[in-house]
Amino acid sequence: MLLTKRLSVSQCSRVISRLCHHASSLPVNEPSTDFTNSEIRTNLLKELHKIENEEIEIPCVVGGEKIYTGNTAYQVTPYRHQNRIAKIHFADEALVNKAINTSLAARDKWENMPQDERSKIFTRVADLLTTKYRLSSLAATMAGQSKVAIQADIDCVGELADFLRFNSHFAKGILDQIEIIQTEGVRNSIMPRGLEGFIVAISPFNFTAIGGNLATGPAILGNVVLWKPALTTTRASWMFYQILVEAGVPQGVINFLPSPGAMFGKTVTSSPDLAGLTFVGSGPTFKSLWKQIGNNIDIFKTFPRLSGECGGKNFHFVHETADIDLVVNCTMRAAFEYCGQKCSAVGRMYVPDTLWPQIKEKLLEAHKEIKMGEPSEFSNFLSAVIDEKAFESIKEFIDYAKESDDVTILAGGNCDKSVGYYIEPTIAETRDPRNKLMEEEVFGPVLPIFVYPAKEYKETLKLVDETSGFGLTGAVFSKDNKVIAEARNILKQAAGNFYINDKATGSVVAQQPFGGSRMSGTNDKPGCYLNILPWMSPLSIKENQLPVSDWKYEYMK
Helix, strand or coil: CEECCCCCHHHHHHHHHHHHHCCCCCCCCCCCCCCCCHHHHHHHHHHHHHHHCCCEEECEEECCEEECCCCEEEEEECCEEEEEEEEEECCCHHHHHHHHHHHHHHHHHHHHCCHHHHHHHHHHHHHHHHCCCHHHHHHHHHHHHCCCHHHHHHHHHHHHHHHHHHHHHHHHCCCCCCCEECCCCEEEEEECCCCCCEEEEECCCCCHHHHHHHHHHHHHCCCCEEEECCHHHHHHHHHHHHHHHHHCCCCCCEEECCCCHHHHHHHHCCCCCEEEEEEECCHHHHHHHHHHHHHCHHHCCCCCEEEEECCCCEEEEECCCCCHHHHHHHHHHHHHHHHHCCCCCEEEEEEECCCHHHHHHHHHHHHHHCCECCCCCCCCCECCCCCHHHHHHHHHHHHHHHHCCCEEEEECCCEECCCCCEECCEEEEECCCCCHHHHCCCCCCEEEEEEECHHHHHHHHHHHHHHCCEECEEEEECCCHHHHHHHHHHCCCCCCEEEECCCCCCCCCCCCCCCCEECCECCCCCCCHHHCHHHCCCEEEEEECCCCCCCCCHHHC
16 A cells, blocks of 8 residues: 555554454464264274374475484383374484575575465465365374364364465465555655574474464465474374465475474584474473574674564462353363373363352362373273373472362372373362462373452462463453453463453454463464464565756755
């Protein structure tokens, strides 16, 4: 749009709003798989059993070349940890450096490809994922990450396809709504560019979709990427990488590098060509990478862009006007789906004393109905936690709860790793709102609850805000609009995703862009254009069309 005047604040807001929504030809969210369909269930189980009984060998891939290094590790099914599903070859420092050089060699051609063509490739990836590879992707995520069918579907089909389609859409229009003033004799424009160098994508175990988004989000805008998947999600990540290749992503644009974390981090942060890092994982790991980049700041050709999401200590705050059944049902899902191994999972709950007897009774009734076991049994609500390290960490919190004078375990608390890494969903009441269980991220199926005096809800809201160093998700349950407004104001920095009368998990791409600040991360909001915006480096161009007859200004004459 051509303008001859400056933009007002309200005009700027409308521009941003239009860009964020980008309503014309907006994609739609991928529908869920119909698991009530007996044929789908049967075929899915066939795919799952095939993966469970087939140990494949997974190489590194650099510039399209599959490389079997001989330095290997194994991925197992967490619910049957003696069962191997993948032998994974790890990259070494030399191979990571080769990948850097290979990606840089592929960069110019990829960046110069028209955005429409790049977007079409990744839209094709989404189409293959949701049709030809739908059930096999589901099965790989169920087996490798110990997800029941619905959790796998939300992840590796729905969310991943949404990321691909919406990011492809946003990328095509990312500069369309930038309003530039044009003056007589001058043509002003902005040209999109990728970042100068390579991008590093380091993904976590808990979502196939996160790994796919970290690797493809920057690539959609013309960047080249080194992707390090988590060991415990490599089978599903490898399947997705093969879909990228089939859909036409050129060799060298995204390089697949399973690696030891410390070596990989040190190598990529020592390269002068590092242009950006996108990360989801633990806070200490992200801080370590940030420090390495800071220590090496003088070697880089450009300031690397950093994007990270590091977890949360997410809350459910219940006011005495809340709907009790709504609170219980939302909390059971938010605390125990996927064993609480979501960054958004509810890790602390605040209940007024006036409602506690009823909420307690209903929570314990619901707890009795939970079934836990292998993902192949569709009646199971959850399965095993991801690995032995996670099992031992969560067990330590439960053992602490059993020994603490301030904590009473109301339900669950049993742990068994003899066959799989099983942690029983655990509900605990604490008399100390500053108890370790209320402050530290457990990342497992443990729900601590603090019962507060109903009349002190404002003071308790402030306590919620001050208790955790994280700021990812949170929910408030109340029928009183005044209370909701107060809570939203007091807790506005305590959560990047705030829910009213709903569970604090389950954000949907393009509906609730996800991310938090404080120690939860850089709040880059996957799920809207904001998440891919950092991976573009705009070039501002002024084209003069008037003669310049003198170097002197008029006032000088």
